[in-house]
Amino acid sequence: MTTSFKLTIRKLWKNRLFTGLNILGLAIGISACWIVFRIVNYEFSFDRSHPYKEHIYQVVSKQFFENKEGTFGGVPLPLAPFIRSTHPDIAVVVPVYNRYYETVSIPAHNNKPQIYEEQSAIKSVLPAYFKLVPYTWLAGNPSAALAEPNQVVLTASRATLYFPKTTYTDIVGKTVQYDSTLFTVTGVVADLDQPSSFDGKEFMPIPTNEWTNENWMGSNSNHTLFIKLKDPQKASLLQSANKKITDMVGEKFKEYNVRIWFDVLPLAEKHFRQDVAMGSYAANPKILYGLIGIGFFLLLLACINYINLTTAQIPQRAKEIGIRKTMGERSWRMTWNFLQETFMICMLGLLLSIPLVRAFQWMFTDFMPPQINEYSDLRAVIIFLIVLVTTLTLIAGLYPSYLINRVNVVQVIKLKSIGKLTLGNITLRKILIVFQFVIAQVFVIGTFIIARQMTFMMEKDLGFDKQAVITMRFPYKSSENADVNPFLLKQALSNDKDIQAVALGHLPMSSEHWGNNLSIETDTGKVQVHLPFKYVDPEFFNVYDIQHLAGRAPTLADTARGIFLNEQARKALGFQSNEQAVGQFVNYSENTPLQIVGILQDFHQKDLHTGMEPLGIRISTQQHTLRAFNIKLSKNTETWPATITRIEKAWKVFYPNAPFLYKFYDDEIRAMYESDVRQARMINLATAVTVILSCLGLIGLVTLTAYQRTKEIGIRKVLGSTIPGIVILLAKDYVKLVGIAIVLACPIAWWGMNKWLENFAYRIDVQWWMLLSTGLITVVIALLSVSYQAVKAARFNPVDSLRDE
Template identity: 30%
Template sequence: MFYNYLVIAWRNLIRHKLYSLINLGGLAVGLTVCMLILIYVAHEHSFDQFHAQANQTFAVHEQLKMGGGESVQFPTMSYYTGPAVQQSTPAVTGYMRTHQPHKSVIIQNPAVANATFTESNFLFADADFFRFFTFELKQGNPATVLREPLAVVISQKMATKYFGTSNPVGKTLRIKTDSTFTYQVTGVAAPAPSNSSITFDFVASVASLKVMPATAELVKSTQLRGGDFRTYFRLKQAADTTQLQNTMRRLVQEDSFAQVQKFVFTALPDLHLKANFGDFTNSKYIKIFPLVAGLILLLALINYMSLTTARSTIRAKEIGVRQVFGANRKIIMAQFYVESTLFAVLAFSLAYGACYLLTPWFLNKLQLQIDTAFLYSPTLLLLLLGLLVFTILVAGSYPAFVLSGYQPVATLKGKMGKQIGAVRVRQVFTTAQFSISVGLMICGLVIDRQLYYFRHTETGINRENVVMIPITEMFGNHYQQFKREIAALPGVAQVATARYPMYKGYDMWVAKGKNSTEDILLPVLSVDKNFVPTLGIQWKVPPVSQDVLNQPQKIVVNELALAKLGLPANPVGSLVNMPGGDGFEVAGVVNNFVFGSLVHETQPLGLVLAPDTANAWGAVGGCLFARINPRTNLPTVLERMAKTYQQFDQTTPFTYTFLDDAFNAQYQAEDRLASIFGVFTGLTVLLACLGLFGLTTFTITQRTKEIGIRKVLGATTLSIVTLVSKNFLQLILVSIVVAAPVAWWFMQQWLQDFAHRITISWWIFGLAGGAALIIAFLTISFQAIKAALDNPVEALRNE
């Protein structure tokens, strides 16, 4: 019997090629999108679960409450924290400390000329790093590779980069963090899995920090709080975090640290999505993408069910004959489930092939890398199998229940009337399809407008033609000379210096507010006196003299800082007190300008002025800003800058970033969302049009004689097109009315994540609705015009 059903299903698929193509194509598109998003979501939720005892391993950070109720989180602890806590509670069975240099690391193979590179994926770690975490070592003993000072384990990729095909173990690398030392390579590690929140190309022994003058102080602290080490604890039981919290609070009190604080523990598998301290933003997609995937699959399933039930009049007599010969409802349902299974399996196969081809593009859009091993892991394959089973069950459910419920007498006499094909249900399906499409179109337009606002809103800085060049401590006392030579290059209008590149960070200082006992957190940028004019920042209260800006202990504040620090409207000459210091004198006030992302509120800010002759820039590093004149040949200027740079620092590669590029880079997550959302919206419109095209074709087929009679009686092409289109376009109008408020609500919620945001304008709804009506009319009119132009004699002659 099953074979018989399968043969009938295959014959129906071959006989009705157009409907089969629409059904298969729609299901395949929906399943392809679901597969892609399923891969992404499953990968994001699988992070760090490959580690042994992952659920018993917790990362710790401290949360401090400052004056005014401000809460600040620090993801790093002191070197002393790990061993002190383990000795104080039996709940902790082990700990791990990692330290990442704040600046890029320069690495050289002394045996190879010109083999010097700047690396960023560098860690210092405790000796049992490769036993605490489940990272594979290709060469070396996990128990000893990081035991000695100046030992380093490198990844396979770095082994090839620095040593080619030779065995790197036992060889040396010259590594410059704050100081340059010769390290011995003691092991080679396999690449960290793509679903690891801990990544590395180099892992050096934490004992190395003790022999470096610049980092020796990091390992001498005997206080629990503060420090520069990511710290992980392994507990006997996952529920022991309360005991761990109490132990750490007790140890802090013994250190006489008076600020209110708590420690936050995040299980290793939750670290990727729940404890982000950097610029990671892909977690924004975790809720959005599954919803969109579900909607697209729903559209595809609606297409299938709608067309299957619509064509039920063709098979009504077949069902009636089967019922007369003894087939009960279960047998009829089984038949249609077999047909649905055939369609779903074929569509799934097409979708899997499309997913295989599109995965590199999709991951590139998300700027992600997923290991091949994960793509074929049992977990992912089971999820894909579940998707197939779900599709079979849902796609076959409605047709099976509806078609198996027909009365045999009515079907054989052809008296099924308009209830055949569930006309009302198909109308609901069509409305739902276009409601989803219009809703996503509205959402896409709002996202696009928000991104346009980010790009073009006034930020208080002139970002055009400003180059930022990172400066290392290799410049030493020669930085001022380098700065003068850059300023003298043809095409360079102004130069300035700051501690950090714009939009790449700032310092956080503790200042005294109106109440001398109240500590206020104040973001601070350390700059020279040329910073304000070079970036085009406007003065609110200018300094009494430009010479004042070149004196020590001077600070310029923005307007927001006046209220926060309790300063008068004209604060020039006032002091901003810092704990343990003499304070800084306010030299002027600048207008508020955006020095971070527009996602967040603009903050109070202090610009601490370093004298123009200070040698500190070359000693600790910083960033040179150079404004280039308009209509200047940029490649020529950049080439001259590179040559000048290499005269002062021959070990660090010359790099630069344009200020407007750095600003735009803050919105990469939103850019990727807009790009992929546009593709998803296009697919929903395509699926809705496929369904509408199929229903229009079927409707015209059912009304062929009616259209022929109308033409014989003098009906025009326009009247026939109107006749066919009217009911469908009414459904599209209903879908616009349904979609608009829902999309408005969702976008209002999405916009709440942005401190600087647009107001949703009425024209967005009009544009999306108008586009939906035009697309639907074109889809319908193609078949309607064709039917109106056909010879009516042929239509009337057809039985």
């Protein structure tokens, strides 16, 4: 161990309080950047490994309706065969269709078959798929692997899952049963080692009936299409495809005032387009850039905190610095030694950040992207951390080392003018403190307003009563008695004295959208409205206490030709009043006439990001449209556990093979704001970190001030100053700095939070008292952070303070 290293260790240990604060501050900054880098690197790594990524496109459907342009990832089934037959020059045309099976069974000799339920990532593809995606074949013949029906190619992870302790070569030829159909394994490919939008794990041929389908009217989220082409081919492809769709269904869509066409989306953009994600995972670029900003600011705050705490110690090291200069040590050598100290503290901060990062990933698993741990990013992380620690050492260490070299040997004993680099009449350290608290205050205001908005959304009157309602989805698997009539269970539950009402049907507020068109002929022409539909039974309105404004209550007879509208739909169709609309007929789906039975009070169908919309409600007895049980419990909460137990017993009578899963409806509504909750948690965490780092910086400045004003404090105590008076003397300047920061932060936070609130159709208003109250909170936190050092200085013995050195 070199002498220089020993001296560095000794200095750090001697000032272990400041060393600990520095290590903690840098560890927090490094941890934040480490986590942000992992997330951002993972998201931006999607599809980068494809050798022909610049020539791969997804064909998407575009539509223009009600003055809005939309994009949809699904395409009509006939599109892929049409492109293959009319554009033989296009090298690769690959439809990718999702497949869903209730069970995947692995036959076993003399044992019970191994069964996997609802396996995901099963795709129907053409053999050309493996020319599009860079899989490495581990077993099987690529040219013949999907040549016949009922063949399947597995990725290595699925092959190992289904056939453990079996070589890939031996797996080829084995059978896998999908529901009731046997498939033969004809190949095994290695899993992709980089994140990819092509997330399939099992591949089987496209069924003949789908390849020969001629229905151009419908597009399905399960049917996607990818092509590999050169730029000059795009124009001719889109021209012919759009002409075909116009010829086939253009006139039909024109009747509904809809225009449709096709476009191509580059593979590089696919992962960041949530509108074409089709249920697959997609990243939100705004959140990623927000994360980068938060990581940058936290690292910057950590550097500022280090600079302030380090410069606070320079007066205490003045003698050491003066002696070293007197002995002839050169400036570059002192700079190098100080950078060594900084580097060592950064390395200790890096070591401390390891458990901090692990703790974050354990406590906030839902914050990390799914499957991020399936891909190794060790090399990228190591390079990033090396660059980060080097950059931190330079940024955090150069300014304090500059101040050290400015120490005047003659003035060392008096500690005069040490470390006072100024910009005009304001010390740079005070500017850094203001900057820290500006950022901290913006986050504090953001946290407060986000919390208020979340509370507002949870407490807002939605137009229906969601309290004491539990919901249960119908079983949908044949193995779970899905064919049992749900009205039988409803009848059984209706006899329970602690259940107020039971209804079957859609939830009043959900993310589901079953849309259709309603139209009516008027004197001025045809009025057509596209609106969501909900299918319910007559008890639905009682369960949720939805108010009728006109017309009568529903009956089972309304399943034939009746429809209920909310006020928004009534207005959109042009009826002047609720009473006028009741009894009128509207056209629905191929001009089927429906009679308006009643007008309902508007209620929210989507989350509060969306405004109130027109709605149609139809009475139904069809199991496939109703989908869920809605059960209104007693107002007496003490009866709920026993009631739910009885509901479970009744459930097991009718659905013995289906798991009993229920949710309180207000919890389901809360889950609709999962993305907002994640953002709130991210901001809350960032706020806590920025406040901690800012307060550490204040502690450093107060320590410096108390050291420099030791004699003044001693004289004031001798002359009768009280401890509170001295504390105020030391703290007031920093409270002023915090006040300046609050004044600067308020307009920034006001603008930023108003932009964030624009995402909500129903939102709170940012008011002056919110800014004032959060400012007072920040001032109190700042006072608490400086009070310890201030009180410590005020209680110092004046005899020791005034003793001449």
